[in-house]
Amino acid sequence: MQSIDGRRVLVVGASSGIGAAIARAVGAAGARPGLVARRRDRLDELAAQLPGAVVATGDVTDPASITAAVEAIVRELGGIDDVVLAAGVMALGSVGDTDPEVWRGVLDANVTGLLTTARAVLPHLGPGSTVVVISSMSGRRVASAAGGVYAATKHAAHAVAETLRLEVGPRGVRVTTVSPGFVATDLVAGQENAHAFEERMHDEGLDPADVAAGVVHVLGLPPSVVVVEYAVQSIRQLGYRN
Template sequence: MAALAGKHALVTGGGSGIGAAIARALAAEGAALSLVGRRKEPLEAMVKQLPKASAIVADITSGTECKAMAEAARAAHGAIDIVVANAGMAASAPASRIDAAHWQQMIGVNLTGAFNTAQAALADVTRQPGGRIVFVASTAGLKGYSYVAAYVAAKHGVIGLMRALSVELAAKGTTVNAVCPGFTDTPLLAGAVDTIISKTGRSADASRAELAKDNLHGRLITPEEVAQTVLYLCVPSSGSVNGQAIAVTGGPV
């Protein structure tokens, strides 16, 4: 039997990149999927590729919308067993030029959005032993990077949130972990490449190679590598892995 047969997973940012890869990996092990995002079209395109999935449009920075998101997920596939808080965004600026809007956007999407997502489904995932919450953070949650202070602060916050929830929910048999990818070949990375090109005049290939240097094996991470790590944290055999921030970056951080 598939490892996640009969399970219902909610994945935010599920329409592209890492989120889409996670959706495919979980579906391959039998899970029903509720895919959440701000844009309807990518979500619906993903739903067509999966055997049992639904699309939910929601803004995770809104607690009210996240409650409605969870209700829509339950209506589609029943109680939620797995939450993958994957949605996020990055923007760069020198610390001296970060304004309130930039700061609030990075914290709102990456940290508040992760909390809202988990909280909206908390009663479901803790209703019986075996619930799973996985935050897709970043190596930016484990170390510093120049020119992305707000993003780094938000991702460090996600790691702190994960650690707090892992202790709080352990007695209920719910595990809470984080996956921390290094530079990954996604649409989000394409934005970073464009920034490098505009500021340095380097080619796209040279810009991608520069980012890949931060991964110790010298190449970009694939979304599928991240997805397989998330999948491992969701299957029953990972029940004793809790409160961990797992780096997927080709080496130690």
């Protein structure tokens, strides 16, 4: 393992959940985080805990907004070495009962937003850089009808990561897909009929810090090594209890 001390790590989707945990973890490992999300108040609160962190607001569903945010971070940090693409949303509901506008929102954030953000960051990366795409184990399976549209976007995220690997791998940029199972976040908080699912996420899910530790591990691998996919889930999700 190599140290990531001093590396400039851009975290997109840093205001809460997995993204915020990753920002804390890379900061604790000595990296200088660049934090991007929509909610400036949360970014400022997080940055206050991370010496040397810089922030910019950006919305992955707005190409001009996210491109401007990336450029602002690049100016503040003097460049970026690694990128973690952690922005995403989840909406539960079967195909037959869900408003198509809800699908559009999930697709815009999780697929088009991922592509748009990747397009904004790639010009700033070179040999030895790493792109981490936060996907999900739902990118390899469909666990329920209610989660089918979300799973479709995560299948797409896997395809985007594989595409990026083909595109930038030849110039020495690594691309890793990190695929957690349930994570104890507020991803579905407040959604109608999602209370039982939210309870299960918090009861069985990984601590976001566990996912963040995996990201730090991936970033610290030698430049000659690429982890194609890092899949992780809580042992509680397998039915085991301490």
